[in-house]
Amino acid sequence: MCELLGMNANAPTDIRFSFSGLARRGGETGPHGDGWGIAFYEGKGARAFHDPQPSARSDIARLLRDYPIHSRIVVAHVRRANRGRVALENTHPFTRELWGRVWTFAHNGQLKGVKRWPLGAFRPVGTTDSEHAFCWMLEQLRALGDECPPARRIDAEIRRLCAALAPLGVFNMLLSDGRTLYAFCGKRLCYLTRRAPFGKATLIDEDLSVDFSKVTRPDDVVSVIATRPLTRDEAWIDASPGQLLVWRDGELR
Amino acid sequence: MCELLGMNANAPTDIRFSFSGLARRGGETGPHGDGWGIAFYEGKGARAFHDPQPSARSDIARLLRDYPIHSRIVVAHVRRANRGRVALENTHPFTRELWGRVWTFAHNGQLKGVKRWPLGAFRPVGTTDSEHAFCWMLEQLRALGDECPPARRIDAEIRRLCAALAPLGVFNMLLSDGRTLYAFCGKRLCYLTRRAPFGKATLIDEDLSVDFSKVTRPDDVVSVIATRPLTRDEAWIDASPGQLLVWRDGELR
Numbered sequence: 001m002c003e004l005l006g007m008n009a010n011a012p013t014d015i016r017f018s019f020s021g022l023a024r025r026g027g028e029t030g031p032h033g034d035g036w037g038i039a040f041y042e043g044k045g046a047r048a049f050h051d052p053q054p055s056a057r058s059d060i061a062r063l064l065r066d067y068p069i070h071s072r073i074v075v076a077h078v079r080r081a082n083r084g085r086v087a088l089e090n091t092h093p094f095t096r097e098l099w100g101r102v103w104t105f106a107h108n109g110q111l112k113g114v115k116r117w118p119l120g121a122f123r124p125v126g127t128t129d130s131e132h133a134f135c136w137m138l139e140q141l142r143a144l145g146d147e148c149p150p151a152r153r154i155d156a157e158i159r160r161l162c163a164a165l166a167p168l169g170v171f172n173m174l175l176s177d178g179r180t181l182y183a184f185c186g187k188r189l190c191y192l193t194r195r196a197p198f199g200k201a202t203l204i205d206e207d208l209s210v211d212f213s214k215v216t217r218p219d220d221v222v223s224v225i226a227t228r229p230l231t232r233d234e235a236w237i238d239a240s241p242g243q244l245l246v247w248r249d250g251e252l253r
Numbered sequence: 254m255c256e257l258l259g260m261n262a263n264a265p266t267d268i269r270f271s272f273s274g275l276a277r278r279g280g281e282t283g284p285h286g287d288g289w290g291i292a293f294y295e296g297k298g299a300r301a302f303h304d305p306q307p308s309a310r311s312d313i314a315r316l317l318r319d320y321p322i323h324s325r326i327v328v329a330h331v332r333r334a335n336r337g338r339v340a341l342e343n344t345h346p347f348t349r350e351l352w353g354r355v356w357t358f359a360h361n362g363q364l365k366g367v368k369r370w371p372l373g374a375f376r377p378v379g380t381t382d383s384e385h386a387f388c389w390m391l392e393q394l395r396a397l398g399d400e401c402p403p404a405r406r407i408d409a410e411i412r413r414l415c416a417a418l419a420p421l422g423v424f425n426m427l428l429s430d431g432r433t434l435y436a437f438c439g440k441r442l443c444y445l446t447r448r449a450p451f452g453k454a455t456l457i458d459e460d461l462s463v464d465f466s467k468v469t470r471p472d473d474v475v476s477v478i479a480t481r482p483l484t485r486d487e488a489w490i491d492a493s494p495g496q497l498l499v500w501r502d503g504e505l506r
Contacts, residue, residue, distance in 0.1 A: 044378050050300050063316045096350060100376035120451030121374060121395070123353035125297050142374070241278030 002092070003032055004189070005076040006109035006174040006225035008247035009179040010041025012042070012070035013222050015202070017210045019076060019225035020065050021230040026055025027076035035091040036061065038076035039067045039104045041178045042078040046102040050091045064177035071180050072249075075174045076107035093174070094134050096122055099139060101177045105134040108227060109186055119135040137161045137175070151180055151248070153189045158182050159244050166242065172227065181247040191225040192236050193250065201231040221250030255345070255361040256285055259478040260328040261500035264474050265323035268418050270456070270463045272329060272469035273318050273484040276460040279308030279331035280330055288344040289314065289327035292357040293322045294431045298336040299355040301426070303344045325457070325502075326434050328427045345408040346427070351394060352401035354430045361480060362423025362439055362468070390414045404501070411435050412497050419495065420506055425480065430462040434500040436478045438492035444478040445489050446503065454484040473485035474503030 005022045007015050019038065027033030033054035040047050047069070055061045055078050071083040077092035084090035093106040107130035114129050121142075122135035140161055144153065158175065159209070165171050171186035183189060196219070198212035216222070225245065229236040237246060246253040258275045260268050272291065280286030286307035293300050300322070308314040308331050330345035337343040345357040360383035368385050373395070375388035393414055397406060411428065415437040418424050424439035436442060449463035449472070469475070478498065482489040492498060499506040 020452050041496060042341045045303075045344070047303050047341060048301070050298070052295075059320050063312065080355055088295045088300060093300070097376065100378055125350060125353055125355055147455065239468065 002006050002077055002079045003073070003227040004106055004108050004174050004225070005029065005230070007074040007183055007185055007222065008009070008250055009072050009073070009222040009251040011217070011220055011221065012072055013220070014068045014070055014215070015040070015074045016065055016068060017201075017208070018224055018230050019228070020208055021205045022078060022201040022226070023055040023061045023065065026061070028056035029205040032078035032080040034079045034081040034086045036076070036078040037091050037106070038064065038074065039093045040071040040073055041073040041102070041176065042069070044178060046095065046104060046178065048093060048095055048104070050088060052086055052088050052091055057210060066075060073176050073178060075104045075176055076179070077108070082110055082127035084126055087126065088154070090128050092130060094131050096134070096138055098138050101148065102181070103138060104176050104224065105130070106174045107133065108172040111165060111171060113167040114165065114168055125126070134164055155180070155246050155253070159183050162244055174225065179248065181225075183239070183245040183247070185241055185243045185245070187224060187241055188227055189239040190225060190229055191239065191245065192234055193223040195221045195222060201234050204230060204232045212240040223247055223250050223252070256283065256333045256480040257359055257361050257427050257478070258327070258483070259424060259434055259436055260324070260327040260475065261503055262325050262473065262475040263503040264470070264473055265325055267321045267323055267468070268293070268327045269318055269321060270454075270461070271483050272377050272460045272475055273324050273461055274456040275331060275479070276318065277309040279314070281309035282458040283331070285333040287332045287334040289329070289331040289337045289361070290344050290346050291317065291327065292346045292348065293324040294326040294355070294429065295322070295324055297354070297431060299348065299357060299431065301346060301348055301357070303341060305339055305341050305344055313485070326429050326431060328357045328359050328429055328434070330361070335363055337379055337381035342381065343381050345383060347384050349387070349391055351391050354401065354432070356391060357429050358383070359427045360386065361425040364418060364421040364424060365416065365500040367421050368434050384484075386418055388432060404489070407469045408433070408506070415497055421476055427478065430501040433502065436500070438494055438496045438498070440494055441480055442478060442492040443482055443489040444492060444498065445477060445487055446474060446476040448474045457481060458483070461466070476500055476503050476505070
């Protein structure tokens, strides 16, 4: 299994606090030592950092804990390999371009038999079932048209695609096109939304606290989605198996 | 204008020495202060680092100067914006997947009118003429077939595509699919190949020398391609305008 971390906010937001907790689970407080990756959207662009090294001992993870990247959408993943060897090409999140947007995908679980599902022009580079499922989803989305459809139309199609994939096994996933963050709960996923009045939070995996009232503006809305709660003193909400969460501008849609 | 740096070797090789020289040209010894990027192939995967900050003052560039990534193919670019605003989505190198391979592209120059050339499924995320040209090239390549053709067939098609683009303006470019490194000289590009007996080299842009005999194995072959020579004491060869250089396993093909 692996762990996921997603963030969606209504203004560019620094993810370092949450990422610090997740990174510790990559080989230190958790067994997910088979690589990690994180993608940050900034405007229409996205920056991704991948490392087949455990995040708890990764120089790149250390840089990111010190270096503030402000982003409205973040997708991160620490990996414990079950399908596909430990290699850069098997390290989530995966990215592809569709309709002139950067799509990013990270998955926790297994999807039995998905590699027999036919693909079109999007092809996996690595050998994970996750990347195959991502390529399959994008090909279905592309069938919606040559130009990017309205967000609601994409939401409905992604709901349909998740419902098709979920019966194959465990399908906890994060997907984004830079405008919307989709989170599907196959088995385990939780979330919370931080907004005014902001309070304090303390990580579970590291002795680190933050007072969000000192690092936010009053109208900031920041939602965080994770496999397991990252903080010990906030009210995380469990998603239900089969539930698709659709986030835009920090809010559930 | 911008500056390019490419590397192709027959074994995973550390690019830090050459990258140190290039990075200084991003806002320090050169005027290319509008962002930079570098892509490293490792196996079938590729890692890219992008920063809209000048490379001479970039925390990520500093990390890469300290952190050895061993790669057989590297594509790097420092940017001085002429088309497209300074933003992450306009920062080279650009990447796309085709035939299950990661393609990487970086360009120095301008291509007048290329944005009117029709595209297929590959669409630009940003607003540069460079990314438009890259999307156009990939669409032409895709027309070769559903599966990846032999390398020689791809070489011939890329030669044809470069000849079509070059008359639009200045087209110095690096392109790779992780197996081959293509370098097209529209106006200015130079290269060298390091092989046994290895000697010393000193950067032009920084007081830094390396004795390659101490960091290589006897059968290593490493070729470096750059807009302008990076070292003061090696014999760089000027490519001719209109010349396509095709590198595999460190050697010109």
